[in-house]
Amino acid sequence: MITVLFFAQVRERLGCAQIEVPFNDEVTTAESLRQHLAQRDEKWQQVLSADKLLVAVDQTMCDWQTPLKDNTEVAFFPPVTGG
Amino acid sequence: MENTHILVQQADFNVADEYTQLSQDDSDGAIVTFVGKVRNRNEGNDVSQLTLEHYPGMTEKVLQELALEARERWSLNHIRIIHRVGTMELGEQIVFIGVTSQHRQAAFDGCEFLIDFLKTKAPFWKLEATDKGDKWVDARETDQHATSLWQ
Numbered sequence: 001m002i003t004v005l006f007f008a009q010v011r012e013r014l015g016c017a018q019i020e021v022p023f024n025d026e027v028t029t030a031e032s033l034r035q036h037l038a039q040r041d042e043k044w045q046q047v048l049s050a051d052k053l054l055v056a057v058d059q060t061m062c063d064w065q066t067p068l069k070d071n072t073e074v075a076f077f078p079p080v081t082g083g
Numbered sequence: 084m085e086n087t088h089i090l091v092q093q094a095d096f097n098v099a100d101e102y103t104q105l106s107q108d109d110s111d112g113a114i115v116t117f118v119g120k121v122r123n124r125n126e127g128n129d130v131s132q133l134t135l136e137h138y139p140g141m142t143e144k145v146l147q148e149l150a151l152e153a154r155e156r157w158s159l160n161h162i163r164i165i166h167r168v169g170t171m172e173l174g175e176q177i178v179f180i181g182v183t184s185q186h187r188q189a190a191f192d193g194c195e196f197l198i199d200f201l202k203t204k205a206p207f208w209k210l211e212a213t214d215k216g217d218k219w220v221d222a223r224e225t226d227q228h229a230t231s232l233w234q
Contacts, residue, residue: 056206061204075206080204
């Protein structure tokens with residue numbers, strides 16, 4: 001299983017904070033997970049194709065080609081604005 | 084590292100108490116602190132409240148990594164970082180960064196580095212209550228630029 005978390009505007013627009021996605025051949029990288037989720041419907045497609053969307057794998061920000069393993073935590077979120 | 088203290092909390096902090104913690108060590112000749120506050124205007128809107136969301140677990144991890152990176156660049160003794168989450172009113176304190184060192188330049192640089200990188204790397208997000216409704220704060224180019232100057 002891959003645990004997928006969403007934060008801030010991304011969570012708000014999707015109306016979803018967390019989902020579980022079965023780990024399989026379709027979701028081997030952060031990018032393929034994004035593509036997989038974008039197929040859900042128009043809204044998911046739109047939100048997850050945002051230019052500035054960021055991804056973290058196991059709580060480390062990373063690029064879209066980062067490989068995924070089973071039991072990984074992946075998070076999608078907008079640019080950060082703390083401080 | 085025992086001289087690194089990182090807290091992500093809802094509660095406010097007291098700068099005098101933090102300063103007391105930072106100033107225990109007679110080998111230090113310099114203490115630099117930074118406090119970020121909720122201000123009343125942003126991007127032309129009147130702001131009445133600020134709510135901060137974060138990614139629990141990742142936030143603390145990133146702040147620890149930034150503290151380590153600061154120590155690699157400068158000779159720093161104590162580092163204290165407190166970042167509040169939840170809803171805050173105008174004028175309230177959001178973030179505290181305190182750094183000590185033998186000499187002022189390392190303390191100034193270390194403190195500035197930490198706030199610059201916190202703003203662009205740590206997973207916090209600001210939601211403003213404004214006169215035009217709730218608005219997620221956009222990441223600022225100037226913050227990205229500040230980070231790039233440290234490369």
